Amino acid sequence: MNKYELAFVVNAKIEDDVRAAVLEKAKGYIEGLGGTVTEVEDWGKKRLAYEIQKMREGFYYFIQFEADASVPGQLEQKVRIMDHVLRFLCVKKDEA
Numbered sequence: 001m002n003k004y005e006l007a008f009v010v011n012a013k014i015e016d017d018v019r020a021a022v023l024e025k026a027k028g029y030i031e032g033l034g035g036t037v038t039e040v041e042d043w044g045k046k047r048l049a050y051e052i053q054k055m056r057e058g059f060y061y062f063i064q065f066e067a068d069a070s071v072p073g074q075l076e077q078k079v080r081i082m083d084h085v086l087r088f089l090c091v092k093k094d095e096a
Contacts (some may be wrong), residue, residue, distance in 0.1 A: 004093060023040070029066065
């Protein structure tokens with residue numbers, strides 16, 4: 001099992017319960033693909049470096065998880081089509 005991190009930015013103009021549902025959906029995708037979520041970081045509302053879809057702010061989330069090497073590719077396909085996700089990035093974490 002490799003360690004990965006999924007970082008994504010969620011639309012700041014949606015309700016809190018919808019934003020929580022987006023986070024739970026992302027965690028559900030990871031677990032559905034056979035991964036194990038180890039930690040979730042909520043950085044809160046931050047100003048974006050540049051305007052995305054006419055928005056200047058977004059909520060930042062970081063999910064650390066362990067999974068097989070095939071999971072990040074499949075996960076990115078699912079997150080890419082999620083509503084309210086402005087940007088995302090899945091990276092492999094160093095073993096050190």
